[in-house]
Amino acid sequence: MRRTAYIGLGANLGDRGETMRAALRRVAELPSVNVERVSAFYETPPWGKTDQPPFLNAAARIAFDGTPYELLAGFQRIEQELGRVRYEHWGARTIDLDILHIEGLTCADEALSLPHPYLTERAFVLVPLYEIAPELCIHEKSIVSYYDEIDRTGIVRAPELSAPYPLMLIAASDAAGGIGRNGQLLTHCAADMAYFREMTMGGIVIMGRRTMESLPARRALEGRENIVLSRTMERADGFQIVRDLAELWTLLGRLVYDAERPIFAIGGEECYRLLLPYVHRAYVTCLAGTYEADVFLPPLTDFVRTGCRRREDCIFEIYERV
CATH class of the missing domain: 3.40.430.10 (Dihydrofolate Reductase, subunit A)
Structure with a gap:
């Protein structure tokens, strides 16, 4: 069954822009995935653990076949290929790929929770998602409403290219x-x-x-x-x-x-x-x-x-x- 999903990307170590673009290229290479739209790249202050470099964040809409767990496994392989090392919770990372929402699907287990439990609470997720999917509804409330209510201080469009391919x-x-x-x-x-x-x-x-x-x-x-x-x-x-x-x-x-x-x-x-x-x-x-x-x-x-x-x-x- 073909499904539409929204994903989040983040990086704050190394060449952030190129790492983000490399991640998008690898997502597009997954045999069951089509990348349909990508937001601009936004520079955002660190969240949770604040003594670390600022992040680049983006969101993308994809269409995919298969199960959410197969998609998650593909994302984890991409993270490993691009040097993701999980040093600490909410800490610095080379690349982070998250499944934010899959249309018509909810789940909550140890491997995956959908919609993402922090989707509506994090401005660095909402700002790029609002750009590509303002009509989206999460928990029967529009992304526009969440966007209007969230504190977006310090979030700006980044000088790095806002596309998967330079x-x-x-x-x-x-x-x-x-x-x-x-x-x-x-x-x-x-x-x-x-x-x-x-x-x-x-x-x-x-x-x-x-x-x-x-x-x-x-x-x-x-x-x-x-x-x-x-x-x-x-x-x-x-x-x-x-x-x-x-x-x-x-x-x-x-x-x-x-x-x-x-x-x-x-x-x-x-x-x-x-x-x-x-x-x-x-x-x-x-x-x-x-x-x-x-x-x-x-x-x-x-x-x-x-x-x-x-x-x-x-x-x-x-x-x-x-």
Whole structure:
């Protein structure tokens, strides 16, 4: 039976952000699990035992097959793989994975209590859960009500990326922000083509259907894993097709499980707009002049330029999320 569950993640030792993302990738890799939505990462003060570093906390909604105990066992394996050591109750930990709530199910035994007994009492659980499931009801009371009543002092969105995968964006745009015209690039710039190949080779590239159709002979880019986001496409040789972000996260969980591979959004406009909230770095080639573009790069309003260099007629800029 397919069930919907809400889970909590926490870490306060080591590289917290990357550990949280690694945990989400491994959850997505579990054969019976689909990760459907992930909250932002929040920095939260320690709870219970206060003489320890601040935590990163997040919540996720998943769909899974099997029993809650099988899911719990999978989570415990992931904790062990990522170096979880249980030094003391409520103490510091590398990673913590908790099952918070499973729709239509309650239980209370030594192994598992559902809903989680502290779910409605802990702001570090309620804040990320409220973000992804404000309509949820626990003990016949809405998450909104619990959220409004809880003390949220000291809880802020963390500077670490708030997504399971640290994505990058790469694009070429003219002075007006245009990136394409009539389903094609604005212009052929040899320096930009070489730069794009250099940056993306060996990595994963994510594109929309129209960008895929604009590739020469609609052939996949060699030396890279090609993913197309499309609700209408069924298959295309050399490409993996995903219909939405949930399928994308699940696929990426398989592709980057044991290897660090750069992941780039490469266009077009709709693909950029959908993935921009998950992008931490953008590589933008500034083309000389303006063209009669009909698609545009979404504004990088949450980014700051950190690098710039010129090659031939192009200026290559690097932007980092603030």
